[in-house]
Amino acid sequence: xxxxxxxxxxxxxxxxxxxxxxxxxxxxxxxxxxxxxxxxxxxxxxxxxxxxxxxxxxxxxxxxxxxxxxxxxxxxxxxxxxxxxxxxxx
Numbered sequence: 799x800x801x802x803x804x805x806x807x808x809x810x811x812x813x814x815x816x817x818x819x820x821x822x823x824x825x826x827x828x829x830x831x832x833x834x835x836x837x838x839x840x841x842x843x844x845x846x847x848x849x850x851x852x853x854x855x856x857x858x859x860x861x862x863x864x865x866x867x868x869x870x871x872x873x874x875x876x877x878x879x880x881x882x883x884x885x886x887x888x
Contacts, residue, residue, distance in 0.1 A: 801830040805842055813845055820849045825856035832860045836871050847874075851881045858882060 801823065804816045820827055827849065834846045850857040858879055865875035 801827050801834070805834065805838075805845070808842055808845060810841065813841065817845050817849055817852075820845070821852045824853060828853060828857050828860050831857070832864050835874065836864065836868060847878060850878055854882050 799819070801820055804819055808816055820831070831846050831850050831853075835843060835850065838846060850861070861875040861879055865872040
């Protein structure tokens with residue numbers, strides 16, 4: 799199943815399961831997740847953000863690229879990148 803299909807089925811009862819499925823896709827999911835992060839709200843946005851953080855380092859370059867193209871997105875990208883890079887220290 800693709801990222802978009804999973805996100806369409808998202809609700810409070812299955813969010814953890816679907817997030818795990820998205821994260822298991824790894825870096826191949828990142829382009830869609832970064833796009834969705836810029837256009838989604840609420841539960842979808844939260845799951846997308848957590849998925850990007852959990853995917854980790856593979857998300858950073860696409861987040862930076864999106865922030866360079868969309869200046870309104872910069873603070874979101876910076877926040878997620880800090881979360882990703884901060885988790886490497888532990």
